[in-house]
Amino acid sequence: AQSVTQLDSQVPVFEEAPVELRCNYSSSVSVYLFWYVQYPNQGLQLLLKYLSGSTLVESINGFEAEFNKSQTSFHLRKPSVHISDTAEYFCAVSEGGNRDDKIIFGKGTRLHILP
Amino acid sequence: DAGITQSPRHKVTETGTPVTLRCHQTENHRYMYWYRQDPGHGLRLIHYSYGVKDTDKGEVSDGYSVSRSKTEDFLLTLESATSSQTSVYFCAISEQTGVEAFFGQGTRLTVV
Numbered sequence: 001a002q003s004v005t006q007l008d009s010q011v012p013v014f015e016e017a018p019v020e021l022r023c024n025y026s027s028s029v030s031v032y033l034f035w036y037v038q039y040p041n042q043g044l045q046l047l048l049k050y051l052s053g054s055t056l057v058e059s060i061n062g063f064e065a066e067f068n069k070s071q072t073s074f075h076l077r078k079p080s081v082h083i084s085d086t087a088e089y090f091c092a093v094s095e096g097g098n099r100d101d102k103i104i105f106g107k108g109t110r111l112h113i114l115p
Numbered sequence: 116d117a118g119i120t121q122s123p124r125h126k127v128t129e130t131g132t133p134v135t136l137r138c139h140q141t142e143n144h145r146y147m148y149w150y151r152q153d154p155g156h157g158l159r160l161i162h163y164s165y166g167v168k169d170t171d172k173g174e175v176s177d178g179y180s181v182s183r184s185k186t187e188d189f190l191l192t193l194e195s196a197t198s199s200q201t202s203v204y205f206c207a208i209s210e211q212t213g214v215e216a217f218f219g220q221g222t223r224l225t226v227v
Contacts, residue, residue, distance in 0.1 A: 006157075009155070034215055043218045044158075044205065044218040045218075046215045049214075049215050090157060090158060094212065094213055095212075096213025097212060097213065099169075100165055100169075100171050101165075101213065102148070102160060102163050102173065103148065103160075103209070104160065105150070105157050105159075106157055107155065107157035108157040
């Protein structure tokens with residue numbers, strides 16, 4: 001069964017500094033990977049996804065993530081964060097292929113932007 | 116936004132009472148999920164459905180049951196609510212396996 005580990009529960013970073021949120025997964029088969037964002041008091045929104053093809057995927061607001069099969073990782077990065085990026089970020093994995101497939105989430109990483 | 120409606124949005128109930136949360140979708144997606152969100156635990160899968168009357172357990176299914184008699188509705192029932200089931204519950208839908216899920220706005224349940 002698949003699982004997801006987000007290594008940092010909280011990440012403080014100064015505004016305009018770069019950030020990396022780490023995600024590692026465990027699966028015995030091919031995977032599909034996702035990053036979701038949850039702004040305060042809101043639901044979850046898809047930030048970006050890796051389904052196939054290029055291992056580097058980007059979002060419309062400057063985030064990117066790279067699928068690394070050998071390291072079983074899907075880390076999220078942004079070269080310069082803004083105060084509006086304050087949120088909780090969740091990594092998720094799906095194995096696909098089977099009728100009873102499910103999507104499993106990590107415990108989340110709370111991103112704190114410092115002024 | 117995907118057409119997902121959760122009801123109620125907020126509920127306070129007493130220990131030992133039954134509670135049913137409803138998730139309604141207008142997207143005709145095959146897959147539906149119930150998660151609970153708790154501080155320090157992220158989102159944990161309770162139950163999910165991969166078709167009408169096809170459901171399966173997730174990682175925290177004890178104390179919960181589900182039903183899906185129509186494509187558009189997925190019900191989560193707490194047969195006898197306990198304080199440990201105080202949480203925010205999210206419904207999600209996806210069109211097929213191996214693609215992203217879309218989330219509802221959540222239901223905040225408090226068991227006193």
